[in-house]
Amino acid sequence: MFFVIVLLLIAVVIVGGGIALYNGLIRSKNQVENAWSQIDVQLKRRIDLIPNLIDTVKGYAAHERETLEAVVSARNMAMQAPDTPHQQAAADNMLTGALGKLFALSESYPDLKANQNFLALQEELTATEGRVAYARQFYNDSVLAYNNKIESVPSMFLAKPMGYQPREYFEADEAARTAPNVEF
Numbered sequence: 001m002f003f004v005i006v007l008l009l010i011a012v013v014i015v016g017g018g019i020a021l022y023n024g025l026i027r028s029k030n031q032v033e034n035a036w037s038q039i040d041v042q043l044k045r046r047i048d049l050i051p052n053l054i055d056t057v058k059g060y061a062a063h064e065r066e067t068l069e070a071v072v073s074a075r076n077m078a079m080q081a082p083d084t085p086h087q088q089a090a091a092d093n094m095l096t097g098a099l100g101k102l103f104a105l106s107e108s109y110p111d112l113k114a115n116q117n118f119l120a121l122q123e124e125l126t127a128t129e130g131r132v133a134y135a136r137q138f139y140n141d142s143v144l145a146y147n148n149k150i151e152s153v154p155s156m157f158l159a160k161p162m163g164y165q166p167r168e169y170f171e172a173d174e175a176a177r178t179a180p181n182v183e184f
Contacts, residue, residue, distance in 0.1 A: 021155045025164060028146040032167055035139035036085070039170060042132040043078065043092060046125060050075045050099075053121045057102065067098075067105050074098035085139075085170040092132070099125065136170050143167045 054068055074095040081091035103122065147166045150159035 017154075018158065021158050024149060025155060025159055025162070028142075028149045029164070031142045032139070032146045035135070035142040038135040039088070039132065039139050040083070042128060042135045043088065046095070046128045046132065047075055047078055049121060049125055049128065050095075053102070053118070053125065056115060056118045056121060057106070067101050071095075071098040071102050085168045089170050096129075140169050143169055 050071060054071060057068060074091075074097070078088075078091040078095045081087045106118065106122075149155050150164045150166065
């Protein structure tokens with residue numbers, strides 16, 4: 001009788017441990033997916049602000065068509081980028097570079113720099129950039145925790161057979177790590 005009770009207790013501990021590991025994996029996976037959706041929300045927010053910014057700049061810098069077209073092109077690429085961290089990061093880096101050139105362009109136009117719409121949009125984009133940076137950091141932290149969980153003992157024994165795969169980080173490419181060279 002004592003032996004049966006011990007076996008039942010061991011079985012309960014093993015099943016309880018398995019359930020706890022499984023629930024931890026699900027929480028980590030959901031955390032990564034939530035973090036990714038936050039990046040997506042902030043990137044879409046920034047993309048939605050760009051047409052208003054372009055319209056404001058057009059009136060002041062009509063002959064700077066190349067810079068404006070680069071921003072529009074980068075926005076379109078960001079909107080069409082596949083929903084993977086690597087592809088989204090590449091599109092985001094391209095858009096960030098184009099916006100940097102656009103803001104540098106505003107330095108040459110004092111009337112544009114003083115325009116309230118432009119200033120409000122620039123401030124909104126700056127705030128959005130901060131949110132994007134925070135969302136990236138949160139996503140990468142979530143991916144780190146998730147990857148650690150699925151690659152660590154004992155959860156790796158449950159994660160691998162269930163098809164949990166490591167996630168990729170949202171990383172800036174080499175071009176995004178350097179300041180753009182803007183010439184007028």
